Every structure is written in structure tokens, then in C-alpha cells.
Amino acid sequence: MSDYRIQGMTGEWEVVIGLEVHAQVTSNAKLFSGASAAYGGEPNSHVSLVDAAMPGMLPVPNRECIRQAVRTGMAINAQINRYSRFDRKNYFYADLPQGYQISQLYHPIVGEGAIEVILDEKDADSPRKTIGIERIHVEQDAGKLMHDQHPTMSYVDLNRCGVALMEIVSRPDMRSPAEAGAYVKKLRSILRYVGSCDGNMEEGSMRADVNVSVRKPGAEYGTRTETKNVNSIRFVMQTIEVEARRQVDLIEDGGTVVQETRLFDPNKMETRSMRSKEDAHDYRYFPDPDLLPLELDDAFLEECKSSLPELPDAKRARYENELGLSAYNAAVLTAEAETAFWFEDLLAAGAEPKQASNWLLSELLGYLNKVGRPIELSPVTPSQAAELLNSIKNGTISNTMGKQVFEAMVENGLGAEEIIRQRGLAQVSDTGEIEVVIARILANNPGQLEQYRAGKEQLFGFFVGQTMKAMQGKANPGVVNDLLKKALASG
Amino acid sequence: MSVDKDTVNKIARLSRIAISDEEAEKMVGELNGILAWVEQLGEVDVSGVEPMTAVIPNHLRLRDDVVTDGDVRDKVLANAPAREGIFFGVPKVIE
Numbered sequence: 313m314s315d316y317r318i319q320g321m322t323g324e325w326e327v328v329i330g331l332e333v334h335a336q337v338t339s340n341a342k343l344f345s346g347a348s349a350a351y352g353g354e355p356n357s358h359v360s361l362v363d364a365a366m367p368g369m370l371p372v373p374n375r376e377c378i379r380q381a382v383r384t385g386m387a388i389n390a391q392i393n394r395y396s397r398f399d400r401k402n403y404f405y406a407d408l409p410q411g412y413q414i415s416q417l418y419h420p421i422v423g424e425g426a427i428e429v430i431l432d433e434k435d436a437d438s439p440r441k442t443i444g445i446e447r448i449h450v451e452q453d454a455g456k457l458m459h460d461q462h463p464t465m466s467y468v469d470l471n472r473c474g475v476a477l478m479e480i481v482s483r484p485d486m487r488s489p490a491e492a493g494a495y496v497k498k499l500r501s502i503l504r505y506v507g508s509c510d511g512n513m514e515e516g517s518m519r520a521d522v523n524v525s526v527r528k529p530g531a532e533y534g535t536r537t538e539t540k541n542v543n544s545i546r547f548v549m550q551t552i553e554v555e556a557r558r559q560v561d562l563i564e565d566g567g568t569v570v571q572e573t574r575l576f577d578p579n580k581m582e583t584r585s586m587r588s589k590e591d592a593h594d595y596r597y598f599p600d601p602d603l604l605p606l607e608l609d610d611a612f613l614e615e616c617k618s619s620l621p622e623l624p625d626a627k628r629a630r631y632e633n634e635l636g637l638s639a640y641n642a643a644v645l646t647a648e649a650e651t652a653f654w655f656e657d658l659l660a661a662g663a664e665p666k667q668a669s670n671w672l673l674s675e676l677l678g679y680l681n682k683v684g685r686p687i688e689l690s691p692v693t694p695s696q697a698a699e700l701l702n703s704i705k706n707g708t709i710s711n712t713m714g715k716q717v718f719e720a721m722v723e724n725g726l727g728a729e730e731i732i733r734q735r736g737l738a739q740v741s742d743t744g745e746i747e748v749v750i751a752r753i754l755a756n757n758p759g760q761l762e763q764y765r766a767g768k769e770q771l772f773g774f775f776v777g778q779t780m781k782a783m784q785g786k787a788n789p790g791v792v793n794d795l796l797k798k799a800l801a802s803g
Numbered sequence: 804m805s806v807d808k809d810t811v812n813k814i815a816r817l818s819r820i821a822i823s824d825e826e827a828e829k830m831v832g833e834l835n836g837i838l839a840w841v842e843q844l845g846e847v848d849v850s851g852v853e854p855m856t857a858v859i860p861n862h863l864r865l866r867d868d869v870v871t872d873g874d875v876r877d878k879v880l881a882n883a884p885a886r887e888g889i890f891f892g893v894p895k896v897i898e
């Protein structure tokens with residue numbers, strides 16, 4: 313879908329990218345304990361003795377976390393494994409008091425799936441590409457270390473420790489930073505529709521390990537590196553750019569790429585080796601003897617399936633085919649679940665789809681972007697907006713007036729009809745009233761009238777302007793046009 | 804399967820267990836003894852036998868998604884070798 317190439321001294325290079333996305337599962341409690349999984353909270357308060365790995369504590373999986381992983385798998389059309397198992401990934405670090413992370417290496421809960429990405433969502437002809445997903449498994453998050461609180465000690469907060477994560481592992485199917493960006497965006501959109509992850513990258517709810525290798529086009533895969541914990545879509549794309557460039561320069565200088573983990577430094581725009589962690593790769597996985605295999609029954613799977621909402625691809629197709637929206641409008645409205653839900657509330661309140669979609673994208677999103685508010689916190693409700701749109705549609709106010717009324721609604725929270733009445737903004741469509749004004753204008757401007765009738769038809773605009781001015785802009789422009797034509801012709 | 808002294812030292816390092824050279828030597832013999840003993844299990848033909856995960860038929864129990872625990876900071880920190888206010892204190896570890 314894209315021919316992204318890196319120019320080296322020896323010719324062009326192709327980049328091969330695979331992503332491991334860690335998405336925090338939306339749940340009240342942690343994966344294996346009853347402690348709160350909420351973000352924030354006083355340090356070490358959302359911690360049970362299970363999370364602190366006290367002797368004798370046993371993990372019991374949270375049904376909701378399992379359910380959300382399965383629903384996510386279904387949303388990417390993946391194979392759901394009725395039988396899966398938990399394994400211990402052993403490593404020694406202060407952020408994980410157990411000394412191992414409970415994960416799923418050998419038998420993940422979700423197998424092969426795929427998502428379709430569109431490079432430029434706003435362009436109907438933009439090429440599409442299917443990115444394979446190898447697996448999704450559930451695992452525990454680790455705690456947080458703070459290094460800047462004490463000269464010789466690091467502080468440990470275990471609030472995150474044991475919170476459920478889904479690790480979503482893609483195939484090495486991406487070939488450019490833009491494709492990787494589109495993939496993360498699409499994945500995030502699906503997770504938010506499903507409700508299995510809030511997709512909040514700033515709070516760390518979603519982060520990616522970025523696997524990058526380079527090769528001459530068509531050649532065998534090169535050796536890859538893995539850049540850990542990249543926490544925004546922009547950084548994912550930048551990581552790929554700088555890491556691919558580094559590998560090309562290294563190889564062309566006669567060096568070889570070492571398979572290793574690296575860190576991205578956005579300030580210096582470079583990736584750095586994490587050599588100190590080399591040992592840590594020897595995870596000595598083995599099945600967790602504290603947990604029996606996880607077996608899912610028909611009723612459980614049926615509920616997962618039936619509780620899935622309409623997903624972005626289906627919604628987008630329906631908006632285009634059934635509502636007759638443009639590809640651009642359908643794409644932007646469905647990219648974020650909240651926008652789509654707001655739009656659907658607007659339709660349910662009686663707005664006409666095309667008009668509603670144009671208004672939402674230009675007026676409402678324009679305003680919300682300006683003030684930096686998400687659509688869920690829009691000062692105008694869908695039903696208030698529907699009232700405004702219908703006032704425009706039935707000719708009570710003009711489009712231009714509509715903008716003014718919207719501004720007033722935002723300012724004082726009143727309904728559209730209320731504002732129109734209070735400010736006397738309603739358009740005059742009463743032909744009688746307009747005809748009187750037109751007759752007066754023609755009588756007051758005999759010179760222009762004569763010139764017009766002599767063939768200077770440009771003067772039509774002059775008469776429209778005079779009429780609108782006399783009516784303080786409140787006359788229905790369509791009606792004014794019709795009546796003026798008639799009056800000017802009959803003379 | 805058997806281990807040599809290097810492997811024993813590596814496992815010890817990964818587990819953050821300090822062992823002396825002498826102990827490592829001794830451990831090589833002990834671990835190899837255990838491995839050889841376990842290897843005898845390989846003599847049994849288990850092709851076609853499902854791996855057993857529990858001695859009695861049992862299913863993994865799941866928990867409801869309700870917050871029933873936590874807010875026990877003092878208990879959690881009670882045995883910390885170095886408590887720093889509301890945190891565990893550990894030797895500074897920076898990448």
C-alpha cells in the first residue's frame with residue numbers, strides 16, 4: 313500500500329515492522345486480585361496482599377478481564393481459544409514483587425486475527441491493507457518505580473501491579489511509519505468501540521513495543537530490534553524512522569544489527585540500546601502451577617459475541633450506503649466511538665443525516681477543537697442540536713443565522729428555539745410582508761429599475777441587497793429571490 | 804540434560820542469589836542428580852496421553868469484577884526492609 317523506502321548509499325531499503333501493543337483492560341478490579349484497577353489513587357493503596365506477592369496468596373482470575381479479551385478477539389475476527397493457560401515469565405525487578413509476571417506464552421486466549429487499515433481515512437480511494445494479528449494474551453502489569461525522590465533509593469508504587477493487560481501482537485506486516493500509525497489508530501478505535509480499553513495513551517493505557525528490521529526490497533527479513541514502551545502514535549512513527557535509518561547506516565558501514573531491546577528518546581530523536589537488560593531475556597517460562605487451565609463454555613462465548621457493538625468498519629459502510637454520507641464524513645464520524653454515538657443520538661433526536669453530519673463535522677467539532685473539549689463534554693446536547701438543525705431545515709432561520717444561534721447556545725445553554733424567539737431571529741418567509749418591502753425599494757430606486765429593465769441584469773444583486781437590508785437580514789433569501797424576479801419582470 | 808558450572812552461576816544471577824564458587828561446584832552435582840532422576844520419567848511412553856493439570860476433575864474458578872480488597876497499605880508495607888513513607892524503598896535501579 314505504500315512504497316516507503318530508505319535511501320542508502322547502496323540503494324533503497326525496505327522497512328519491516330511488527331508491533332506488540334499493550335492495552336490496559338477496562339475493569340474495576342485487577343486481573344488476579346480484588347484490588348482496584350483505577351488509575352491514580354494514593355501510592356500503594358490499590359494493592360492487596362496478592363499483588364504484593366505475600367507468601368500463600370493465590371491468584372483468582374477476574375471474569376471481566378477474560379471477557380474483554382475475548383470480545384476484543386472477536387472484534388478482530390480472531391480465533392478464540394476455548395482452552396488457554398497461564399505461564400510464569402520470570403524476571404527479577406523491583407516493579408514486580410512476585411519475581412514473575414503471570415502471562416500466556418504457550419496457549420494464549422486469542423489466536424490469529426486481522427484488521428484492515430486505511431492509510432488516509434479521509435480519502436475514499438486511499439488504499440487499504442490487512443494487517444495480521446498473531447495473538448492476544450492477557451497478563452499482569454507491573455508497578456511503578458520513581459527514581460527522583462531520594463539520592464540513593466528508588467521508590468516503588470504497586471498500584472499498577474497486577475492490573476490486567478492485553479498484549480496484542482501483530483504480524484510483521486507493516487512497511488512504513490504511516491502504516492504503523494494507521495494500525496495503532498485503528499486498533500485503538502476498535503478497542504474503544506468494544507469498550508475493552510480506554511485507549512488513553514497519555515495515562516499509559518496503551519503502549520507499543522516496536523519491532524523494526526530493514527532489508528533490500530524482496531530480500532529475506534533482516535535482524536530486528538525491539539524498542540520498548542513507546543507511548544504515542546507519533547512516537548511509534550518516529551521510532552520507526554530513526555531506528556530504520558540507524559540500521560541502514562550501520563549495515564552500510566559494514567556493521568551488523570544486533571537483536572536487542574532499545575529505548576526511544578524523543579528529545580534526541582534516537583533509539584538507545586538497553587544492554588543492561590540482556591540477561592532479563594532469559595525468562596524461563598513455565599506453566600503457572602497456581603492456575604488451572606482456562607476453559608470457556610458456549611454461554612460465555614455467546615454473551616461475548618452478542619454484547620459486541622456495531623464496529624467502526626460496519627458503521628462506516630452503513631453511513632455511506634444507507635445514510636448516503638460522503639466517504640469523508642463517514643470516516644471521520646466513525647473513527648472515534650464517542651463521535652459516532654453522539655451523531656446517532658442526534659439522528660435519534662430527529663435530525664436529517666446529511667445535514668447533521670455536515671454540521672457536526674464543521675460547526676460542532678470545529679468549536680470543540682478550538683476549546684479543546686472532547687465531544688462527550690459538548691455544551692450542546694444532541695437534542696438541542698437537532699432543534700437547531702430543524703430550524704435551519706424548515707427555513708425558520710438561515711444557515712448564517714444558524715451559526716449565530718449555535719454560538720449563543722454554547723454561551724448560555726439555551727435551546728435553539730428559545731434563542732430564535734428571544735432575539736427575534738426568525739426568518740420572514742411571509743410573502744405579503746416581503747412584497748410590501750420590495751414594492752417600496754423599487755419605488756425608491758427608479759434609476760436602477762430603469763437600467764435593469766434596459767438589460768443591466770447585474771443590478772439584480774443590488775435589489776436583493778436592498779431588500780435584505782430593509783428586512784434586517786431576516787428575510788428568507790429564497791423567497792426574496794423569487795418575489796424580486798416576479799416584481800422586476802412585471803413592470 | 805545436564806548443567807555445568809556456568810549455567811548454575813547464570814541461574815543464580817538471574818534469581819539474584821549469591822553463591823560462592825564452592826557452592827556452585829557442589830550445586831552442579833546436586834542439580835545434575837535431580838535432572839537425571841527426573842529424566843527417568845522420559846522412559847515412559849506417554850504418546851496419546853493428555854497432560855494432567857489437576858489430580859481431581861476441577862475447573863478454574865473466576866472472580867466477579869468487584870473491588871473487594873486493597874486499601875491495606877500498612878499491611879502491604881509492614882515487612883518492607885526499607886519503608887519510605889508510603890513507598891517501598893529499594894536500591895536505586897536506573898537504566
